[in-house]
Amino acid sequence: MVTVTDNRADRLGAELSRMWGKSSEWAAELMSFRLLYIIMALLSDADRRKLDDSLDGQFYDSPRFVTHADDGFLGRLTTLYDDQLTPGDRVFDAMGSWVSHLPATSLGRVVGHGLNEAELKENERLDEYFVQNFNENQSLPLETNSMDAVCCALSVQYLEYPGAVFSEFARVLDDGGVLIVSFSNRMFPTKAVNAWRSASMTERGDLVASYAEAGGLPRTDQIVDRPSSDPFYAVIAKQ
Numbered sequence: 456m457v458t459v460t461d462n463r464a465d466r467l468g469a470e471l472s473r474m475w476g477k478s479s480e481w482a483a484e485l486m487s488f489r490l491l492y493i494i495m496a497l498l499s500d501a502d503r504r505k506l507d508d509s510l511d512g513q514f515y516d517s518p519r520f521v522t523h524a525d526d527g528f529l530g531r532l533t534t535l536y537d538d539q540l541t542p543g544d545r546v547f548d549a550m551g552s553w554v555s556h557l558p559a560t561s562l563g564r565v566v567g568h569g570l571n572e573a574e575l576k577e578n579e580r581l582d583e584y585f586v587q588n589f590n591e592n593q594s595l596p597l598e599t600n601s602m603d604a605v606c607c608a609l610s611v612q613y614l615e616y617p618g619a620v621f622s623e624f625a626r627v628l629d630d631g632g633v634l635i636v637s638f639s640n641r642m643f644p645t646k647a648v649n650a651w652r653s654a655s656m657t658e659r660g661d662l663v664a665s666y667a668e669a670g671g672l673p674r675t676d677q678i679v680d681r682p683s684s685d686p687f688y689a690v691i692a693k694q
């Protein structure tokens with residue numbers, strides 16, 4: 456297993472300071488212009504384009520009672536959640552379906568979200584759920600600071616406006632809360648944004664980290680693992 460501590464802004468600052476022979480104070484000051492960095496990191500219109508630009512609601516209209524990664528991946532994800540969550544935590548499981556990857560730990564309120572109501576209804580781990588297309592409306596119907604963890608599994612590649620969605624993830628997270636975004640190399644290719652389809656797995660990790668930074672969660676760690684056939688990638692982000 457490889458765990459990478461990866462604050463991209465710090466890494467970029469260190470790289471620029473090395474290239475131009477400047478002090479680390481200079482790099483820190485440069486990186487304080489985070490807005491510039493964030494704007495550079497997010498998607499252009501071409502980046503967010505999809506092969507199938509029909510409404511996402513139509514694509515997810517019929518329930519799919521399948522899993523979207525192999526058992527090794529899903530088991531690794533549950534272990535990661537178990538490591539990151541504390542009993543009693545309030546959890547928002549964004550872009551979910553009929554299965555939960557949350558551990559057996561006794562949690563507080565668990566709110567689910569997805570695009571197919573029949574799938575969410577079957578998900579026994581959820582206390583409540585809502586259906587919302589994030590490519591049409593990025594505002595979450597959740598209170599500010601109301602969650603201890605936000606999880607987003609195997610789905611981030613479908614977001615056309617990740618900066619706005621991740622800033623909502625950050626808003627609903629309470630102080631000390633954690634965002635856990637996981638992905639593999641599988642996807643519905645016609646529905647993934649161009650930036651994702653054209654990126655390597657390492658670049659995808661950096662892309663997700665840049666979404667988190669843009670949203671206001673600048674401290675990111677990346678986990679890379681291969682529990683069985685499907686590669687396991689996760690970005691863990693905090694304030």
Ligand SMILES: C[S@@+](CC[C@H](N)C(=O)[O-])C[C@H]1O[C@@H](n2cnc3c(N)ncnc32)[C@H](O)[C@@H]1O
Nearest residue numbers: 511523550551552569570588589590608610613
């Ligand atoms: C591959 S499934 C992953 C589901 C679940 N997280 C899991 O691990 O089994 C992708 C999910 O992303 C969600 N999704 C896709 N496009 C979306 C959109 N535009 N807005 C909101 N959710 C979307 C759907 O609910 C769909 O179930």
